[in-house]
Amino acid sequence: MSFRKVVRQSKFRHVFGQPVKNDQCYEDIRVSRVTWDSTFCAVNPKFLAVIVEASGGGAFMVLPLNKTGRIDKAYPTVCGHTGPVLDIDWCPHNDEVIASGSEDCTVMVWQIPENGLVSPLTEPVVVLEGHTKRVGIITWHPTARNVLLSAGCDNVVLIWNVGTAEELYRLDTLHPDLIYNVSWNRNGSLFCTACKDKRMRIIDPRRGTLVAEREKAHEGARPMRAIFLADGKVFTTGFSRMSERQLALWDPENLEEPMALQELDSSNGALLPFYDPDTSVVYVCGKGDSSIRYFEITNEPPYIHFLNTFTSKEPQRGMGSMPKRGLEVNKCEIARFYKLHERKCEPIVMTVPRKSDLFQDDLYPDTAGPEAALEAEEWVSGQDADPILISLREAYVPSKPRDLKVSRRNVLSDSRPASSSRPGTSTSTATPAVATPSGSLTGAEEAGKLEEILQKLRALQALIKEQGDRITRLEEQLGRMENGDA
Template sequence: MSFRKVVRQSKFRHVFGQPVKTEQCYDDIRVSRVTWDSTFCAVNPAFVAIIVEASGGGAFLVLPLHKTGRIDKSYPTVCGHTGPILDIDWCPHNDHVIASGSEDCTVMVWQIPENGLTQPLTEPVVVLEGHSKRVGIITWHPTARNVLLSAGCDNVVLIWNVGTAEELYRLDGLHPDLIYSVSWSRDGSRFCTACKDKSVRVIDPRRGTIVAENLEEPMGLQELDSSNGALLPFYDPDTNVVYVCGKGDSSIRYFEITEEPPYIHFLNTFTSKEPQRGMGWMPKRGLDVSKCEIARFYKLHERKCEPIIMTVPRKSDLFQDDLYPDTAGPEAAMEAEEWVAGQTAGPVLVSLRQAYVPSKQRDLKVSRRNVLNEGRPAATPPAAATAPPAAAPARLSAPPALGTATTGSTAGGRLEEVLQEVAALRLLVTEQGQRISRLEEQLSRLENGHV
């Protein structure tokens, strides 16, 4: 009897990676030499941010995506920290707001001008002080506006309301050793941590409890050569593809995750000659759907940032619905107060059929008042995750151009009404776009003889 090997069918089997042309790279950048296992790079549809070497403090570059080629040594940086910057993260709900964590034990949140920097940016919108040791991890809540998580070398996780400069939750005592990485669930109800004690913990931040720890058996096991340094994983929930980049390695391995055994399926490896110092990851709404681009990385060399495009090879010029399901858009699903009060919501999805059109960004406003205690009763955190008293160490620093939110202003009230109307109209347009997409799909099926 002869047995024929069955090859598993997958539309991602032939995904290939390709670096862009030399002139489309960002050259002559002095990438940070700090020995820390973060990505050192953060990307969104408007900007690429890169942590760089700086004398007398910490700094990072913010470049408009089109600003390719050689970057002048005098190009302005974001440089308000007094110690080296260890991590940066763009706000998912505002492409002009970015947070940074530093060895100076502070978290800073910055508002980037519409067209990028024309002079050094030294004044953050807000400074968040609460860690006793350096802050190595920064990550925004995926669906609640203005909620930011920071983790420090004091083994403490802090969750902030950036809009009021407050500590919402202080999660202390859950990690006996250094926290290596943190990742939110898609709806932001929980987050997962990897710790130096070789434990993975799933944590409910609003209850201050560990939901799961030390998972006994992995769903799948893949042996990777990680001798060069930390692994940086990137997961795409739209395609169920996970990309693994080794810091100090020169390859990107990618796998498809399925619901049935063996769960993890190796797809391919993108290999280049130069090792990566860090890696940025473009949100799905920033990709070129006309070229069947399903992922884009921004690889940091010693003196360069090189975009790498991952593509599904297809010849059709039509929009590929199966590659691009509706994805997380730039609108927040709820406000910080609603999340604290116990609400949970997945991301507000948008269609990529008409490709991504950036919306008008609004400035980040920071108010000294505690909006959590006004208008509605806030959820009282339990003892394990108690919020600090009013005298908590949160220092406010707002530049004159942004100002502070005021309460009795007629103009301010009118502006809020206009913003609400714009948000309602944007939601209506999104819903109509999705309805048109469904009708087009039904029409296409009828034309092709499918009932």
């Protein structure tokens, strides 16, 4: 009896990576030389941010995406930190707000002008002071507005309400050693961490409790990473006792054994995983490697399926990943990475080849949009919400982000003891950072205005639905014509 090898069906088997042409790269950027396992790069649909070398302090560069080519040496930077910047992260709910952590022990949040910088930006919107050692990890809450997590070399995780400059939660007893990375789950109710003590932990930040932990998730001594997947599983990268690089998949309900464990190679660069919840593809980039490997995560064994490797000549110093809403859907682009060399940043485009020019529904399920599902206060009160999804069918048009305003409490009129009312020490919530309209309206006027807005909204929704139906009909008609049915 002959056995035929069955090739697993997957629409991502033929994903291929391609660097952009030279004139689409960002040249002459002095990428930071700090020895820290950060990605050094953060990108969103408007801007590219790169941590750069800076004399007498820390700085990062923010470039509008279309500002490719050679970057002038005098190009302005964001330069308010007094020590090197170690990590940066764009706010998922406002494409003009970015947070940074630094060796100067502070976290700073910055509002970038709509069209980019024309002069150096030295004044952050808010400075968050609570760490006693350098701050190496910054990550925004995925669904609650203005909630930011920072982790420092003091082994402390702090969660802030950026809108009030207040410390919401201080988790200072859960990690006895250096924290390598932190990753929120899809609705931001939990986060997982990888630590130098070789443990992977799952933590409930609002209760300050350890939900689950695994000793020696990877037995090697070199840095590991842990990230939450959309279904609640945890994906880790690390090293074996023999210094082989490994990937593993874990079920938090049972951390006794990994669901899957794969050995990759014996290089020594830390593996940085990037996860796309829409396609269940994990891209793994090694620091100092010249390749990006990608894997599809599925519900059936062996769970982690190798897809392909993108290889280029130059090693990568860091890597940024574009959110789904910033991709070109008409080119079947399912991921875009921004690879840092020593002196340039090179975009790498991942596409699924398709013959049709029509919108590919199967490649682009609705994806996380820029609207926050909760306010900070709602999250603190115990509410959870999944990301608010948007369709990419109309090649998503961004909404106008509102400026970040910080409304600090008036300490004098506060009834709490003075000791707990300093920004950075309070554990209570406060009013959200929303801009209030100038001039007040009566209740009747307000109700009238609201009704008027709702009517306009309903009319727009009806129009969008009508246009969507029309597009579907036209696509079906076109499909029939292409197939020779009409």
